[in-house]
Amino acid sequence: MSAQRNPGAAAVERYGWPRAHRWLLMRRASQLLILGLFLLGPVAGVWLVKGNLASSLTLDWLPLSDPYVLVQSLFAGHVAAGTALLGALIVLAVYAAVGGRVYCAWVCPVNAVTDGAHWLRSRLGLQKGWQPKRNTRLWLLGATLAVSLATGTIAWEFVNPVSMVFRGLVFGMGLAWAVVAAVFLFDLVVSRRGWCGHICPVGAFYGLVGSASLLRVRADRRAACDDCMDCFAVCPEPQVLTPALKGARHGRGPVILSPDCSNCGRCIDVCSQEVFRFGTRFDNRTWSDLPEPEQRKGRNAASAPGVGT
Amino acid sequence: MPDQKSVNRRRFLAGTARTACGVGLAGLLLALYAGSARSRPATALRAPGALPEDAFLGACVRCGLCVRDCPYDTLRLATLGEPVALGTPYFVAREVPCEMCEDIPCVKACPTGALDPGLTDIDDARMGVAVLVDHETCLNYLGLRCDVCYRVCPVFGKAITLERLHNPRTGRHALFIPTVHSDHCTGCGKCERSCVLEEAAIKVLPRKVALGELGHHYQLGWEEKAKRGESLVPGLIDLPDRLPEVRP
Secondary structure (H helix, E strand, O other), X not given: OHHHHOOOHXXXXXXXXXXXXXXXXXXXXXXXHHHHHHHHHHHHOOOOEEEEOOEEEEOOOEEEEOHHHHHHHHHOOOOOOOHHHHHHHHHHHHHHHHOOOHHHHHHOOHHHHHHHHHHHHHHHOOOXXXXXXXXXXXXXXXXXXXXXXXXXXXXXXXXXXXXXXXXHHHHOOEOHHHHHHHHHHHHHHHEOOHHHHHHOHHHHHHHHHOOOOOEEEEXXXXXXXXXXXXXXXXXXXXXXXHHHHHOHHHOOOOXXXXXXXXXXXXXXXXXXXXXXXXXXXXOOOOHHHOOHHHHHHHHHHHHOOOOOO | OHXXXXXXXXXXXXXXXXXXHHHHHHHHHHHHHHHHOOOOOOOEEOOOOEOOHHHHHHHOOOXXXXXXXXXXXXXXXXXXXXXXXXXXXXXXXXXXXXXXXXXXXXXXXXXXXXXXXXXXXXXXXXXXXXXXXXXXXXXXXXXXXXXXXHHHOXXXXXXXXXXXXXXXXXXOEEEEEEEEOOOOOOOOOHHHHHOOOOOOOEEEEOHHHHOOOOOOXXXXXXXXXXXXXXXXXXXXXXXXXXXXXXXX
């Protein structure tokens, strides 16, 4: 019941509100910081960053480009010249290392919209609604490339709410608010976690990019799990938790390896037993199978070269 | 039990088919929408060096870097609800024309080559072509000496010239007809911007809309003759033209 109504209450009680929301707060800060950097120019005339998420230039020398847009452009028959290509390679390298869907959780402006819808949905106690398969987004990713090929256009950019919202905030919204509202309502009324979790081909693309990423959430202390289900309640992709959290008896290691995981860290926040932490994908042995002293040694060894360094 | 297996397989196939059909439908709608978005209103002009529209929509990533580097705020990105392909840069000549910067910062800013970096001389830009669309309201056509479009043209004396015609209304004055030469007009839109009428009589149109194209096999007799130095048809006798009799 508590997991349904107010997941994370136990963690708040035990560690206090700020610590039980630290990754969430850091994510919101990251999303706002990135948007703020882009807005600093048009609003205050301080041009640290120009452009938008599709392609940008930071401090007049660092190009960054959305590789998914460039892949569509390639399918449309255009080989991007110069800085966009370099920018896309930089972005690919970063997300390949830290996890592709870090884009979804830490950068994407739609994340706050769909998180808001999910928050309201759980407050209203709505059923999960229409749940198309999780792999629908991969199909859609394929479809956008096919349409790009067939029409010679960067097809998804005609309808992509992500770029529409971000471009709108930086360059002028037009009717893009209606699209924000549509995504919000879709997630609220039609489908729980519908957009980001099932439909969005941008997320699907970045998921593929990060499928071998180094940075991962690990359920290292899964032996301490008290089955409160809070992590499942807050996780936008709960299917990624099961193998790592509950896979010990099937010989599965504690690292969340699914590319669907967006490294949002919400599971770390809400767990009152400190089961989860950020770490690397390496050392995926099953600590819980080892005796307790070994476990502790292993954890220390794993955390020493981990994310803390 | 083989039945169990076939039920699972059936369910898998049905689920996959459902997803494939749903996504296929979505893809079809997307393709139709993308296709319809390719048509651009004649008043929306692309930045200098923009690839032809079909190629442009496959090359432009809608990042707005050209917009940012345009010193005159000529360019803007199409927002949702405008009739131009979503997010792409364009300008409306009657509102803010292109000032034809010599260093072409918009082209330099483009990270993808949607604005062709091969354009280094702004006089070679072909954003459209000016057309004196209305011969009834143009003041010069009415016999006045407005000449504003002629005077503001950055490719002065080449892209727009004033051609003298007889003024049949007065019988003794000349009409100075603004005449656009497409081989020099960049389509910057300064003429359209500065036309003094309520609605401009001279407008920049997409070259595809405004310009005809000769058949590629056409040979113009007088050019061929000049090239060869003599008539292409040997032995052709050029009879004297009969001129109308002039009464004293």
